[in-house]
Amino acid sequence: MTDQHLIDNLNQRGLLTQISAEAELIEHLGSQCCTVYCGFDPTADSLHIGSLVPLLALRRFQEAGHRPIALAGGATGMIGDPSFKSNERKLNTAEVTAQWTAKIKDQLSRFIDFDCGENSALVVNNLDWTAGKDVLTFLRDIGKHFSVNAMIQKESVKQRIEREGEGISYTEFSYMILQAYDFAMLNEMHDCTLQIGGSDQWGNITAGIDLTRRLNQQQVYGLTLPLVTKADGGKFGKTEEGTIWLDPKRTSVYAFYQFWINTADADVYNFLKYFTFLDIEEIEAIEEADKAAQGRPEAQSILAREATRLVHGEEGLAGAQRISDALFSGDISTLTEGDFGQLKQDGMPSSRLESSTLVDALVQTDLAKSNKMAREFIGNGAVLVNGKKVSDPAANLDWNQAFFGKFFLLKRGKKLFHLGYCE
RNA sequence: GGAGGGGUUCCCGAGUGGUCAAAGGGAUCAGACUGUAAAUCUGACGCGUAAGCUUCGGUGGUUCAAAUCCACCCCCCUCCA
Numbered sequence: 001m002t003d004q005h006l007i008d009n010l011n012q013r014g015l016l017t018q019i020s021a022e023a024e025l026i027e028h029l030g031s032q033c034c035t036v037y038c039g040f041d042p043t044a045d046s047l048h049i050g051s052l053v054p055l056l057a058l059r060r061f062q063e064a065g066h067r068p069i070a071l072a073g074g075a076t077g078m079i080g081d082p083s084f085k086s087n088e089r090k091l092n093t094a095e096v097t098a099q100w101t102a103k104i105k106d107q108l109s110r111f112i113d114f115d116c117g118e119n120s121a122l123v124v125n126n127l128d129w130t131a132g133k134d135v136l137t138f139l140r141d142i143g144k145h146f147s148v149n150a151m152i153q154k155e156s157v158k159q160r161i162e163r164e165g166e167g168i169s170y171t172e173f174s175y176m177i178l179q180a181y182d183f184a185m186l187n188e189m190h191d192c193t194l195q196i197g198g199s200d201q202w203g204n205i206t207a208g209i210d211l212t213r214r215l216n217q218q219q220v221y222g223l224t225l226p227l228v229t230k231a232d233g234g235k236f237g238k239t240e241e242g243t244i245w246l247d248p249k250r251t252s253v254y255a256f257y258q259f260w261i262n263t264a265d266a267d268v269y270n271f272l273k274y275f276t277f278l279d280i281e282e283i284e285a286i287e288e289a290d291k292a293a294q295g296r297p298e299a300q301s302i303l304a305r306e307a308t309r310l311v312h313g314e315e316g317l318a319g320a321q322r323i324s325d326a327l328f329s330g331d332i333s334t335l336t337e338g339d340f341g342q343l344k345q346d347g348m349p350s351s352r353l354e355s356s357t358l359v360d361a362l363v364q365t366d367l368a369k370s371n372k373m374a375r376e377f378i379g380n381g382a383v384l385v386n387g388k389k390v391s392d393p394a395a396n397l398d399w400n401q402a403f404f405g406k407f408f409l410l411k412r413g414k415k416l417f418h419l420g421y422c423e
Numbered sequence: 424g425g426a427g428g429g430g431u432u433c434c435c436g437a438g439u440g441g442u443c444a445a446a447g448g449g450a451u452c453a454g455a456c457u458g459u460a461a462a463u464c465u466g467a468c469g470c471g472u473a474a475g476c477u478u479c480g481g482u483g484g485u486u487c488a489a490a491u492c493c494a495c496c497c498c499c500c501u502c503c504a
């Protein structure tokens with residue numbers, strides 16, 4: 001348990017944004033196995049890669065000998081965190097939130113170890129201690145510790161209060177109190193002394209530190225991780241297809257792998273620090289080597305490999321690599337019938353083609369949103385069928401020319417593929 | 424409850440009776456250049472092969488003609504109570 005190490009390591013990786021009572025916290029971490037928590041609210045039935053940094057951070061703490069608690073926000077998810085959000089969110093029903101919470105809980109469980117002695121992980125749901133709380137008791141025992149004057153000063157809600165044209169409901173405004181209460185409860189029940197989260201959570205975390213001191217007379221700590229940004233200013237974690245989810249039913253392992261492969265050079269070394277467990281020295285060596293080699297860097301494929309393995313395991317990674325190799329580095333005409341079957345198995349986007357025209361096929365496979373778009377793509381020379389460019393918008397798909405009589409590999413643009421088949 | 428302001432295509436945002444499928448910007452997509460990178464340039468960006476059709480919070484109405492006018496309703500914001 002080498003704790004200056006842990007903090008140093010996080011620091012070198014650029015993973016520390018804010019930290020409360022740093023010197024004290026370092027000493028605290030150094031003296032014992034501490035309990036660390038991080039909350040994840042169910043805003044969908046899966047986490048997305050935006051949650052990956054804190055999730056992996058929990059694991060980093062566990063590897064350093066501390067006990068992680070992953071909290072699924074069954075209660076807070078019903079309210080909606082206003083922190084740095086410009087709009088009020090719409091509420092989901094209790095049933096939906098409960099379903100999502102169950103799924104999130106399940107996902108969280110895959111990233112931390114539940115069977116490693118005294119620092120075995122825990123997964124909890126804050127609904128367990130919130131649901132039974134009656135309003136009056138809550139307002140008297142908890143609410144009394146909060147000053148509205150202080151709450152409205154928090155940067156996280158400021159824009160909602162000050163900006164013309166937006167507002168904040170009492171419901172969302174109360175979110176901070178709920179999260180603070182979580183920290184106090186976890187401190188009481190599990191002797192939790194540290195909360196981590198994205199830097200947008202700082203206001204909520206410090207609220208929890210204050211409440212725990214008042215309620216339990218305990219000194220607890222907080223630490224925040226950076227929100228991942230891209231060098232070009234774009235939103236991290238989105239593609240044309242939308243959010244990159246951790247659930248392979250929502251984002252296929254192949255798409256997940258490809259997402260990382262497409263990381264910009266300007267971001268990739270930071271991302272290696274954020275999203276892998278490679279040593280900082282190793283990462284630096286990779287950067288050096290890439291620089292020396294000119295041309296195409298290795299970093300992206302290392303990042304994709306590591307991140308995909310972390311989230312989807314060795315098997316998922318192998319499948320994603322097989323598809324990627326087949327589509328991007330090999331000559332597809334050398335693929336065997338069995339290879340095509342394997343690609344389908346591996347989760348390559350594929351579907352049975354019902355149509356005979358190329359335009360219909362593009363629409364049916366979602367490679368184009370409308371017939372009009374499909375024609376435009378074809379006209380632009382953006383569409384390849386079995387590796388050959390087709391530029392006639394009126395082209396038909398002739399099954400006699402399909403690979404093995406039943407496979408059409410459709411490509412739109414540089415990176416989007418779809419395997420169409422018959423039967 | 425009172426007074427005022429506002430809801431426009433993915434987002435921001437112009438548009439106050441025809442010239443509006445609706446300026447401009449952003450995002451996104453495609454092509455060229457590359458390395459499945461970035462930057463840059465070009466093009467696309469409601470649907471339809473087209474004629475044309477469907478959009479501007481909702482429902483009705485006025486008009487030859489409405490995103491633009493009227494009525495009612497819903498939602499949001501600001502101030503007052």
